[in-house]
Amino acid sequence: MAYAYLFKYIIIGDTGVGKSCLLLQFTDKRFQPVHDLTIGVEFGARMITIDGKQIKLQIWDTAGQEAFRSITRSYYRGAAGALLVYDITRRDTFNHLTTWLEDARQHSNSNMVIMLIGNKSDLESRREVKKEEGEAFAREHGLVFMETSAKTAANVEEAFINTAKEIYEKIQEGVFDINNEANGIKIGPQHSTAGGASGAGGAGAGGAAGGGCC
């Protein structure tokens, strides 16, 4: 499917905060109450429209367990946006945010847009982390903040789309080098043909000259 840009996202946060459910809600518009543990990194994609442009979001949903940290770290690189998720009914998941943030900042490119998500907003009765606390944390670290519920789908779209908007704005401002795929942004096939770099079979190869990693 034709797209103007492709943004790569990563979803991080403690285990059981609802990362996979957020992704499922965003890509499939459904909620699975009993979700299997993510073993490794899952993958999802969806088209959205920003400013009249088709943008494909390619989302990596990572495992939250400490044991998988080494695997998931390799996915930080090459992500343009990150959703840092905690569970508003579990304070420890909020407390771990600093670690996650450090990890993300260390392993990703500096321009990565990070959005802080307080998930499970439908469980108001069991809330342990106040919304204000989340807001304060986000302000302090320069993140965008939002409370969502993967179960009721509240704010889920917004979370992903707002992140995409921010990335898009940064592109417009020239902050991202869109020709470097390591930034997690790829120009769609209809744009790259102008460069004339690729021939008959090179539809998906884009303008990148290869070797984004390492």
Added chain:
Amino acid sequence: MAFLEWRKFSFFDIHKNVDNGKVAECLQDTHVTATTSGNGHVVLCDVTGWAHLISRSWEITSFKAYELTVTLAQQLPHDPYLVTIGDDETGVLPLIKVWDWSRRDRHGNPTCTRVSRAVPSHMKPTPATALAVHENKNLLAVGFLDGSVSLFRGDIARQRSGKMRTLPDTGTSPITALAFKGADKLYVVSRAAVSVVWLGVERCVALDCMGAAPACAVLADSQRLTIANNEALYVYTTEGRGPCYALEGEKVRLDWFRSYLVITRNESPSKSTASTSTAPIPKSHHITILDIQNKFIVFSKAFEEIDAVLTEWGSFYILTKNKEMIYLEEKDLQSKLTLLFKKNLYDVAIRIASSQHYDEAGLTEIYKQYGDHLYSKGDLKGAIEQYVKTIGWLETSYVIRKYLESRHLEPLVQYLEELHKKKGCATEDHTTLLLTCYMKIDQHDHQGKLKEFINSKDKAIDFDVDVAIKVMRQVSVDDALSLAANYKRHDWYLKMMLEDKKDYRQALDYIVELEFEDADMYMKKYGHRLIQHEPRESTNFLKLLCTDYKPRSKPLVDEASLSGGGVRASASALPDEYIHMFLANSERLIDFLEHMIKTRDDCFNLVYDALIEHYIHVWAKSPESEKKEYEEKILGVLKNPEAKYDKDQTLIICQMLGFQAGVLYLYEENKLWRAQVALHLRGGDAEGALSVCRRRGALCPRLWLDVLGASPPASALPELLNVIANEKLLSPILVVDCLASTPTYTLGDVRKYLTDVLKSEAAVISREQELSAKYRAESGRMKAQARALQERPVVLQASRCAVCNKPLELPTMHFLCQHSFHQSCFTTYAESESECLVCAASRRRPDAAPHAAEALHARIHNEHDP
């Protein structure tokens, strides 16, 4: 770390020694270097250069492929071609051989159709480490220890066809795997990197900066490349890295079969020391089979050291170091499901069943079992979600009864709602039940579910509106009304409004909003009742309906007419059809009809008839003072030349209700003057009768006699008698007879008549006497003449012809009347020989005075008896 794994099942049965040791026998003390399978055969190549072709029935064909050793082999999946790489001598470039085992030489060995050298980037002898052959038999890639990849294009089965090229940018670390994706892309896996080569432009794009060990990369689904390293499995597409599945352990092999990924790991005896374990002592391998799609581990077991995993003949075969063939047979779906049911893993069962395209009925059964299970555990809401999925297959009563018995309405409502959402599943009874549930719930906690249901305009739930209305009507008429209004069930709405609410004005208001056709139809249906209860408004509405109707909600001037797109034919109903509705309400009907007649010029008879009839009714009922007014109105209509009423019917009505003026007018119209006279006379209105007589007596003299016969008052007699006398309508005797029958007349009343009659009689008598004397004289004269003719001779003295007046010449003709003629003259003029020309002519002359006798005869003949 065991818990950080996918759910584990055992979907495979192990059958040991399926080949009865044949493989072991054939391999004996060599060991296997390369294995491949395809086209119904498994190929094992050993270190001594032999290749063994094994058929399904374990018949083995062995042939010497290379002098020294075979290093790589690939069997094409659909063709009998086997491609091998090996060495015939040391220190030279490896040799590619293509074997066609459908053609055998005289020893029964496959023929070698091609031998060529595998040439790396530089000509130095380098071992080949990876081989890939495309199914189309036109692409062949070889990877080398030095990191270079060579690509052959052209028919691989032909000697010296095609060219060999070295692909650029593939790095320097040893190539461990190659895989074609389609005919234009080639995945290249080395120890240090994963990349994809676009064959069209021969450009290499790196996908990742970590590689895999030999045999630890496989093309899954012929789409995605999966590679395994010690900590995880990574999936790649040509676009880049995709998901990854964490699975620790040192991987030995990676194979793909159907949707299963078969992973062979080195079994580490103790997991805590896994990272440092390099000890070669406990050589055993662990096979793990992943169902990638459903994310399960479907098999996991440790074996002794494994040489190869073969996927052919629909399942897996494991070849151990000890040359033992172990067959892993996949359980059939039913036993898999049974296994899962036992563990109550219904969700997993559903996932597996649907991924294997289990049929709908079977899936439904699983959903049902799952639902039953959840139900028995008390998770009613969860259960209903499962039951919902059985809609369309499972008998709905099964679920409904369950929930009705336990009196759990909300899940039931959910079920029923879903039932209604599915087209054609919900019956009337379901709708009834659903609504009843809504009502029960509403009674309980006033959630207004019912309201919500009714107001769901977009019809999120598909239900039979009529049924719903019927049910609602019994409970809450207001709700039923709004439902009916929402779904435009006008009939229901009006019926309820009229029968249940008895709010006629509201009903009328509703009709006013409708389109013409509907308004017309429903007015016909319910107009009667509306008029009965809301006469004024209904009449006004009917007026509108019958003239120029537009629904009230519509703008007065619609767009069509604004844009000048032709004048819209304004709909209007036929007034005739509404007349009967007014029944006894003459006043309103008159109002209505007057309006109709005023505004429409195409009214039918019925309209006029009805109008007149009701005018007369009103006239009959109204007090004396107003009668005049109505009388004028009626006559106005009657006299209106455009009014198309039925005269006969109107006449009857007039007669029945005693509307004299009308009757008279109609008699007049129909020229029924006698009836008119009779009417006057019956009413004792002699003057009226006489006036009719005066007007019409000339045409119909009988009128006078009618008056006479009806014993008119004495005052009318003179005129009457005068006319009768003048016109001689009746003989005086009869007149006297007639008069005598009425005792009230005095002689004075008729004296003049009698004297006149007598006078004229006397005059007649004297005249007749004169005439008779005259006739008698004449007849005497005639008799004398006749006698003379008979008795005396007649002297014919005429000397001239009576015709030509010339002297007579013979031949002549003589008549007794003294006329003589030339015969020639006579024959020329005479019409008959027996008649004198002159006498005949004189008799025929019109002005000739009639003969007295003849005149008498004529008179007698003409005069009829009085």
